[in-house]
Amino acid sequence: MLNSGISVLFEGVNMQRLLLGLLVTLRVALIAVVISIVMGILIGIIRTSKNKLVQIPFRLYLELFRIIPILVWLFVIYYVIPANFDLNLSAEVVALIVFSLWGTAEMSDIVRGSIISLPKHQAESSKALGLSVAQMYRYVLIPQATKRSIPPMINLITRMIKTTALLTMIGVVEVIKVGQQIIEVNNLDHPTISFWIYGFVFLLYFVICFPLSRFSRRLERKWAT
Amino acid sequence: MKKYLVLLLAALTAVILAACGGSDSEEKAETSSEATSAIDAIKERGTLRVAVFSDKPPFGYVDANGENQGYDVVLAKRLAKDLLGDESKVEYVLTEAQARVDLLKSDKVDVVLANFTVTPERQEQVDFANPYMKVDIGIVSPNSASIESVEQLKGKKLIVTKGTTAEAFFMKNHPDIELVKYDQNTEAFEALKDGRGDAMAQDNALLFGWANENPDFSVALSTLGELDYIAPAVKKGNTELLEWLNTELEALGQEQFFHKAYDETLKPAFGENISADDVVVEGKVEE
Numbered sequence: 021m022l023n024s025g026i027s028v029l030f031e032g033v034n035m036q037r038l039l040l041g042l043l044v045t046l047r048v049a050l051i052a053v054v055i056s057i058v059m060g061i062l063i064g065i066i067r068t069s070k071n072k073l074v075q076i077p078f079r080l081y082l083e084l085f086r087i088i089p090i091l092v093w094l095f096v097i098y099y100v101i102p103a104n105f106d107l108n109l110s111a112e113v114v115a116l117i118v119f120s121l122w123g124t125a126e127m128s129d130i131v132r133g134s135i136i137s138l139p140k141h142q143a144e145s146s147k148a149l150g151l152s153v154a155q156m157y158r159y160v161l162i163p164q165a166t167k168r169s170i171p172p173m174i175n176l177i178t179r180m181i182k183t184t185a186l187l188t189m190i191g192v193v194e195v196i197k198v199g200q201q202i203i204e205v206n207n208l209d210h211p212t213i214s215f216w217i218y219g220f221v222f223l224l225y226f227v228i229c230f231p232l233s234r235f236s237r238r239l240e241r242k243w244a245t
Numbered sequence: 246m247k248k249y250l251v252l253l254l255a256a257l258t259a260v261i262l263a264a265c266g267g268s269d270s271e272e273k274a275e276t277s278s279e280a281t282s283a284i285d286a287i288k289e290r291g292t293l294r295v296a297v298f299s300d301k302p303p304f305g306y307v308d309a310n311g312e313n314q315g316y317d318v319v320l321a322k323r324l325a326k327d328l329l330g331d332e333s334k335v336e337y338v339l340t341e342a343q344a345r346v347d348l349l350k351s352d353k354v355d356v357v358l359a360n361f362t363v364t365p366e367r368q369e370q371v372d373f374a375n376p377y378m379k380v381d382i383g384i385v386s387p388n389s390a391s392i393e394s395v396e397q398l399k400g401k402k403l404i405v406t407k408g409t410t411a412e413a414f415f416m417k418n419h420p421d422i423e424l425v426k427y428d429q430n431t432e433a434f435e436a437l438k439d440g441r442g443d444a445m446a447q448d449n450a451l452l453f454g455w456a457n458e459n460p461d462f463s464v465a466l467s468t469l470g471e472l473d474y475i476a477p478a479v480k481k482g483n484t485e486l487l488e489w490l491n492t493e494l495e496a497l498g499q500e501q502f503f504h505k506a507y508d509e510t511l512k513p514a515f516g517e518n519i520s521a522d523d524v525v526v527e528g529k530v531e532e
Contacts, residue, residue, distance in 0.1 A: 032309025099347035108352065191339055191348075197299070201307045204300040207431075208458050 025216035028206045037202070038217075041195035042224050048112060048192070049181040052119035056180075057173075059120070060127020065157065067132040078128065085125040091186050093118045098190040111192045119180060126176050134168035135161055167243045174236035178229045195221055283485045284328070287355055292336040293328060295321040296354040299339040303454065303514040304360045313337045316510040317358040320377060320477075323502065324356070327493055346370050349480045356490070357478040362410075364473075372481050374490040375529045376474035377503055382411045383449030384466040385437070385456050391465040392444045398422050404442035406433045411446040414471055437462070450515070450524055457516030467523065474526065491529075498528025 029035055067078050085093070098114045101107055109117070138161060146156040188197040199217045206213045287293055297317050298305035305315040313321075322332035338354045345361055348354045349371050362380065363373045384403075386392040392401075404425045405412040415422055425442045427433040434455055437445045445452075452464045477494075479486045497503065503525040511524060 028309075033311050034309055037307075037311050095347070099344075099351040099353075102351040102353070103347075189341060189344065191341075191344065191353075193299070193339055197339070201300045202309075205302050205306050205308060 025206075025210045025212040025214075028202065028210055028213055029216060029220060034202055037198045038195060038220065038224070041193060041198035044112070044187075044192060045181065045184045045194040046228070048115045048119060048187065048194075049177075049184050052116055052123050053177050053180055055116075055120040056123025056127045056176075059124040061131050063124060063128035064131025064135065067128055068135050082125045082129055085122045090118060090122055090183055091189060093122070094186060094190050111187070111190045114190060115184070115187050115192055119183075123176065123180055127173065130169045130172045130176065131165065133172075134165040137168060138164055167240075170236050170239055170243075174232055178232055181229060182225065195224060283355075283483050284489060287486075288329065291329065292334050293321070293325045293356065294336045294338055294354040295324075296338045296340040296345060296348045296357040296359050297321060298342075298359045301360060303510050305358070307339075314510070316378070316506055317360065319506040319510055320503075321356075321358050323497065324490075324493065328489070345478070349478060352480060355479065355486065360475055361478050362473050363476050367478070370481060371478040372483065372487050373476040373478050374487055375494045376476040376526045377494060377528065378450075378475035378524060379526050380448045380450050380473050380475060380524075381468040382414055382446055382471050383452045383464045383468065384444050384446050385452040385462050385464045386444035386466075387462055389461075390443065391463065393465045395419060395422075395466070395469065398444065401443040402441070404433050404436050404445035406430050406447060409447060410471065410473065411448070414469065415446060450511075453515040453519045453524075457514065457518070463518070467519075474530065494528035496528070501527060503527050 029038075063078060066074060069075065094114065097109070097118060098111060102109070142160055142164065143156060146160045151159065184194055185196045187194050188200075199221045203214045203217050297313060297315070299307045299313070301315075303315050305313065305317040308314045318337075321335050321337070325335045326332040338348065340348055340354075340357070340359055342359075345357050345359055346367060349357055357371070360378075361367075361373075363376065367373070384392050384395075384398075392398060398419070399422065402423050402425050403415065404427065405415065407426050407428055412424065412426065415424055425436065427436060430447070430451070433445055433447070436442055438459070446469075449464060449467050453467075456462050456464050477490055479490065504521050504527070507521040507525050512521070515524070
């Protein structure tokens, strides 16, 4: 009886559908992660500025993405904007925009935090040695800050991958939605189906997120010495 | 710092409000031009965009081959055939219950065919065409202690799913009946099987399907007289498409299309004990 569910995984094109769903999940998450890392580092460095005029707009941007749930952002950009302005974006583009904006905001705070947390004398000594600002960042601050920002950064990336589950709400058919579709069709014939399908989805997420956290631990250990 | 933030937030709110207000007139102009050419726009695009469920068998679901199926989908295919000459010219937009109104408002789909019950609140936001299905609250109970009238429920426990019309109906009209509430249908049905309640109230169409799979139970009380209709919906103000749909639905009713669709999609799930007349509406409300 317990085994009856697993056969559904191999029925028709169910397996391909789940993997295609995973591909959608990964495509959105990874493109957004790359954009977030690049933009986040830039904005993070800018945000270490002590100029209030520079700080406040970025602070506002960060807080907007922290306070307002991602689901609300998705709804606003996918449903509300097209209803009020003549701008109709596809669900996946909306997903990319929201996830990149969110990731950039969070990433910039991680980068800013790790630069600021460096002892003040690091910057002061660089200047005393006659390094230019660019050189100071390039050779002194960024390498040390990177080390400190790896754990929260990996944390953010896995969070972004998992949060893609929200995308079903704007009609993106990602891995969890495919799973639900398969479960609902087979629920009556195979009562244990949800266990197998969600188990498989769990495995897929694990296969993606676990190596990331292992990788970060290895980097940390390597750089610790 | 705080003062700046407050100022900025205020400025931002003002900008957003201004933007929303300003776009109203634009939107109206846009919808009116749309209304004159809604059907032409669909023909030009070559596909009819229909919002359907992807996980609610037998109404709208995706089969093992990745194809959309179900009662709603049969109608979607027929609409595409009559409007565009080919039943494959449907672009299915898979939807969730909460997103149906927004999909129409934001012009992401032409028609919603997703088990969409006509309610006064929804009628303010979208336009419903003639119904093609009707639902009522039913009560399913074990054959050994069958519940055939609401009076029999006095002093007994009735299982309901939260947020359903069944829950609202009993809270409003029979506050004396003890309700046992669950978040999801699956849980509610499990509870009934375990005997944690004497009966369960839910949309009858759903109960028929379940009772068919569980021969120890039957829908001994299939209607409580709270009839609701399920109808296609279009964007508010899209009268051209709405009128076309109504004419089309009535024409389909003439040829008993929905009875055929019932036999094809719902009958296998609901079983023999239910007659199609309990569920389908042939393109317009019978007087």
